[in-house]
Amino acid sequence: MISENIKRIKSGIPNHVTLVAVSKYQSLEDTIAVLDAGVYDLGESKVQDFIKKYEVLGDRPRWHFIGHLQKNKVKYLIGKTFLIHSVDSIELIDVIERESKKQGITTDVLLQLNLAREDSKSGILVENLDEVLSIIPGCQFVKVKGLMAMGPFTQNNDKIRKIFVELKRIYDRIKEESVDTAIQMDYLSMGMTDDYTIAIEEGSNMIRVGRKIFS
Numbered sequence: 001m002i003s004e005n006i007k008r009i010k011s012g013i014p015n016h017v018t019l020v021a022v023s024k025y026q027s028l029e030d031t032i033a034v035l036d037a038g039v040y041d042l043g044e045s046k047v048q049d050f051i052k053k054y055e056v057l058g059d060r061p062r063w064h065f066i067g068h069l070q071k072n073k074v075k076y077l078i079g080k081t082f083l084i085h086s087v088d089s090i091e092l093i094d095v096i097e098r099e100s101k102k103q104g105i106t107t108d109v110l111l112q113l114n115l116a117r118e119d120s121k122s123g124i125l126v127e128n129l130d131e132v133l134s135i136i137p138g139c140q141f142v143k144v145k146g147l148m149a150m151g152p153f154t155q156n157n158d159k160i161r162k163i164f165v166e167l168k169r170i171y172d173r174i175k176e177e178s179v180d181t182a183i184q185m186d187y188l189s190m191g192m193t194d195d196y197t198i199a200i201e202e203g204s205n206m207i208r209v210g211r212k213i214f215s
């Protein structure tokens, strides 16, 4: 039961951690059940699916876009998302800036890092992060609000923890060094069904949970 799953998850996490219910692949009915259970942060990973749900639910939820984002689809998201978690290139930032400017709207984003360096994952490699950050002060309509990463594909908790510790360290470093108001470290989006407990122990304040809510 969705509402019971949510209750169980919420009772196990601290108040300062935002639970994003990853409603990707879920029916409209099950997505609405999440709202009825009192969780208004929803994560979607396909633009097409998001649009369908947005047409019905509008701005009642806070929409989080968490999937790989193609540049030609950016225009469908602008003005509708609370956060885009999956920003992973300068080219994508340029497009978000341009489309946001067209609509006179600022778009809050997280930069996705590929810390596990897995080819199957998108995300910025750590050695390229400063270059990506350097273009943000030149943007008027894109604000960076934090970082997102996925843990590595492994059952080895030490390896998972190591990645989360590294992400937290980078987050803290940017927080300390950034003097530009367009770069604010408010959200550290890490942790999914299998690893959110470790992520919270290592400083996550936003977890993205799918299977544990919907199964």
Ligand SMILES: *Cc1c(COP(=O)(O)O)cnc(C)c1O
Pocket (backbone or CB within 6 Å): 022, 024, 045, 066, 067, 150, 192, 193, 194, 208, 209, 210, 211, 212
């Ligand atoms: C699917 C997905 C999640 C949720 O994963 P679960 O293991 O189902 O909790 C979280 N983050 C991203 C980026 C995803 O694609």
